[in-house]
Amino acid sequence: MTPSALRIGTRASDLALTQSGHVGEALVQGTDHPVELVHVSTHGDRDRTSPLAQIGGTGVFVTAVRQALLDAKVDVVVHSCKDLPTAPLEEITLACMPPREDPRDALCARDGLTLAQLPAGAVVGTGSPRRAAQLLRARPDLQVVGVRGNVETRLGRALGADADLDAVVLAASGLLRVGREAAISELLPVEVMLPAPAQGALAVEATTAALTDLPWFAPRLDAVDDPATRAAVTAERTLLRELEAGCSAPVAAYAELVEGGVLHLRALAIRTDGSEVVEGEARVALDLGDDAIAGPGSVPAALGEELAADLLARGAGEILAEARA
Numbered sequence: 241m242t243p244s245a246l247r248i249g250t251r252a253s254d255l256a257l258t259q260s261g262h263v264g265e266a267l268v269q270g271t272d273h274p275v276e277l278v279h280v281s282t283h284g285d286r287d288r289t290s291p292l293a294q295i296g297g298t299g300v301f302v303t304a305v306r307q308a309l310l311d312a313k314v315d316v317v318v319h320s321c322k323d324l325p326t327a328p329l330e331e332i333t334l335a336c337m338p339p340r341e342d343p344r345d346a347l348c349a350r351d352g353l354t355l356a357q358l359p360a361g362a363v364v365g366t367g368s369p370r371r372a373a374q375l376l377r378a379r380p381d382l383q384v385v386g387v388r389g390n391v392e393t394r395l396g397r398a399l400g401a402d403a404d405l406d407a408v409v410l411a412a413s414g415l416l417r418v419g420r421e422a423a424i425s426e427l428l429p430v431e432v433m434l435p436a437p438a439q440g441a442l443a444v445e446a447t448t449a450a451l452t453d454l455p456w457f458a459p460r461l462d463a464v465d466d467p468a469t470r471a472a473v474t475a476e477r478t479l480l481r482e483l484e485a486g487c488s489a490p491v492a493a494y495a496e497l498v499e500g501g502v503l504h505l506r507a508l509a510i511r512t513d514g515s516e517v518v519e520g521e522a523r524v525a526l527d528l529g530d531d532a533i534a535g536p537g538s539v540p541a542a543l544g545e546e547l548a549a550d551l552l553a554r555g556a557g558e559i560l561a562e563a564r565a
Contacts, residue, residue: 245276246457249305249314252279253390255414259442260318262417263338266464267316267444271456278314280305306332309447315454316446320414321438321473326481335451336444337473339466341413343440343494345371345433347426348398348415349407354426355379362406365397369490369512369563371409374433376514391415395423409433413440434492434508434519437476441469468497471526471533471540475505478544483509483551485560495540501526505543509556512563518556522547 246268250260257277264275281304301323308314310331321337328334347355355378358364365387366372372384385405387394391414398408409428415421444461451458472495485491493507503526508519524543532538548556 243272243274245274246316246454247276247278247314249278249280249308249317251301251305252281255391255418256318256320258417259320263318263442263444263464266338267336267457267460269460269463271460273456278308280308280314280317306445309445309450312447312449315450315457316444319443319445321441321443321477322436324438324443324477325486326477331447332445333448333451334443335446336461336465337470338442338444338464340469340472341416341440342427343435344412344430345409345428345435345439346412346415346424347407347409347428348395348423349425350398350403352425353407355428355432358382358406363404365394365405365408366410367394368409368436369488370436370492370510371433373490373510373512373514373517374492375409377510377517378432378514380514391418391420395420399423411435411439430494430506434506435494437480437491437493438473439494441473467528467533471503471528471538472496474534474538475503475540475544476507478541479505479507479548479551480544482545482548483556483560485509489560490563491560493544495543497526497528498523501528503540503543505547507547507551509551509559511559516559518551518554518559520547520550520554522550 248260248264250256260277268275305317309317360381363383365385367386367388375382375384387397394408398405412427475495476493479493490510490512495503495505498504502523504523506521508517510517522543524539526539
């Protein structure tokens with residue numbers, strides 16, 4: 241009997257298909273099971289012109305893919321983790337988080353210019369309020385305009401034959417995964433452009449039923465899962481949840497394991513014009529051998545809660561309320 245295919249639900253963009261394909265191959269490695277990518281169209285894919293906040297914000301790329309999972313049309317789904325709502329779904333398990341790609345943002349500018357080298361008044365495109373605000377904080381003279389579309393569409397606005405922008409800012413992880421690293425003129429340091437919570441990380445979701453029906457699959461999920469990534473992303477997403485801010489809010493957070501087994505979390509909330517920022521950091525010792533490195537009550541979650549409370553006490557809530565208004 242031919243082994244059944246692992247059906248992976250995914251958006252149909254080049255980036256989503258590449259990400260899902262790589263994860264799928266890792267999940268079936270050492271087995272005889274093939275991978276089948278099942279394309280799912282989302283609201284965010286169909287509407288490529290409206291700002292994300294206007295068409296649903298958090299979850300706009302996720303809901304339809306998750307529904308395919310709940311309807312048993314697919315066995316698992318792969319998301320860009322930063323697109324996931326922070327509230328869990330009872331029927332769905334975040335079953336695996338592969339090692340994180342570079343979490344930084346990338347400037348893709350004409351003539352290979354860096355952020356410091358862009359001329360006064362340069363026009364820079366991004367669809368992210370977080371990126372726009374931090375660009376203006378670093379360079380108040382810039383004109384920042386909204387852009388939507390897939391990777392190639394956005395790159396074309398700055399690097400194409402009919403380019404109408406001086407530069408665009410995209411996630412480095414996406415460019416690296418689709419082989420477009422040559423388009424990067426500068427990887428923006430986190431001190432200048434703190435990433436979005438969970439940027440660069442992928443999330444594999446499954447239902448309890450799927451894990452039961454595919455007994456060979458659970459060990460493969462464990463083999464691909466990366467505890468350091470899961471711990472860092474747990475801290476970042478917990479902070480985002482505590483701030484009651486969606487994936488399109490001007491909030492940034494980045495956690496990393498540093499020397500001595502310490503989890504270091506940095507975060508900020510920023511006015512959309514870059515004129516005011518509340519930022520902070522927190523640290524905690526972390527044992528990756530502990531089973532409780534993710535989820536409610538874990539050490540990383542407590543770190544996210546701690547830093548979120550500090551930011552709120554210093555005015556982050558007012559900044560985010562203005563952004564939502």
